[in-house]
Ligand SMILES: [Zn+2]
């Protein structure tokens with residue numbers, strides 16, 4: 127049995143989560159639930175990425191503490207994930223003391239192995255504010271159109287800029303001219319990690335999705351370049367080295383180390399030795415994220431892990447997703463077509479949301495979110511398929527037979543169908559093919575409903591009671607296994623059905639219901655959605671109020 131480590135990407139704590147985040151992160155929870163059920167030792171971790179310039183820029187603008195913004199979104203993310211039944215072993219954030227200490231420990235280890243060096247360059251400095259100012263903190267004259275532009279881009283002519291291209295630069299905060307001043311940064315020798323990263327790429331890439339393969343190959347071909355690991359900021363993890371007191375660790379290296387800090391914290395809490403688990407040849411790691419995050423997991427992370435210790439478990443399964451669009455349009459805050467997780471949760475049930483985003487997961491190409499499509503899938507697959515199968519069987523038993531479950535007389539064909547489904551779904555999930563597994567499971571639901579329709583138990587109840595009991599017992603058997611197979615995707619309904627029928631949800635293998643049970647009250651498994659009652663404008667507003 128393999129040990130499974132699953133790292134879900136760390137959302138940036140500066141805005142609410144939207145459906146793109148959900149689609150990219152949900153596969154992590156399906157995998158975690160599947161592997162636990164399969165009996166594998168599993169650690170599934172993530173957290174909020176709380177440091178970095180976008181948060182400080184916003185905090186300065188609003189006149190609040192960067193920590194207030196990061197804490198607000200961190201709490202919101204935690205609640206969103208809990209409401210969506212994500213089963214993280216640990217969801218933490220990068221502001222914890224444990225993360226801080228872990229980052230410092232590994233930075234010292236990387237330094238002792240000779241992977242860092244100092245480099246001094248001229249940078250923009252504001253003497254009035256007494257600090258170095260980043261590209262987003264300065265403005266000046268655009269060399270192309272002559273308008274006032276920011277240090278990274280001119281909003282008038284849309285040219286991408288670097289601060290040295292601007293004329294008459296001033297500090298945005300105080301309006302005073304900036305001067306160039308020597309600044310010393312620490313750099314990571316990423317260029318020396320190309321062999322290690324390239325070897326891993328060749329070893330594991332056949333299991334990755336096309337975009338992950340292409341992006342990684344492109345980076346490796348261009349050649350890896352050294353990267354600064356320090357920034358002139360006062361928000362973030364401090365450097366554990368002398369001479370860098372006015373700087374903080376750059377988020378790209380610090381947030382990626384979150385997998386190590388969260389992993390160690392989660393394992394220690396359960397009495398598992400982190401070093402042993404992450405050095406075990408039997409451990410397989412899955413990293414789950416959107417396509418804009420691929421190179422952090424296929425290049426940066428393995429490079430850092432290699433610089434720390436080449437014998438650590440390296441990223442093996444890269445579960446990267448494409449984007450979710452709105453109609454044919456890219457989703458963005460400025461277009462006002464962004465659907466947040468808050469909006470979804472205000473309108474829909476967690477199982478329904480999870481089902482939709484598994485069935486429409488943008489695994490290999492962009493998907494498109496459409497409300498009519500959502501309503502139609504919910505009503506057809508969940509109300510008309512899964513829900514109807516459960517409700518029509520159990521309601522009939524409750525009405526005509528006091529809810530007494532019949533003894534199981536398992537049909538060889540039904541037995542074979544159930545066994546085949548477990549095998550296929552297990553294989554698909556291990557490969558991270560959530561969309562295909564969800565599609566295949568709906569075939570199983572249709573098989574069950576067809577079995578019911580073909581055998582007409584409502585007729586047999588009047589003509590042949592023995593045959594009625596046999597057919598119904600096969601339907602209840604199909605139902606119990608439907609709930610068990612669906613549990614990684616829809617955990618709430620699985621619990622409801624397992625309690626009604628008296629079976630355990632603790633294995634990914636055929637289950638048998640408890641025939642001594644009586645099902646008197648049958649709850650409606652899913653309710654039909656009415657488009658009139660859905661308000662997609664709920665919760666689209668920014669939730670941080672200064
Ligand atoms: Zn200034």
Ligand SMILES: [Zn+2]
Pocket residue numbers: 268269270271272273275280281282283284285
């Ligand atoms: Zn311009």
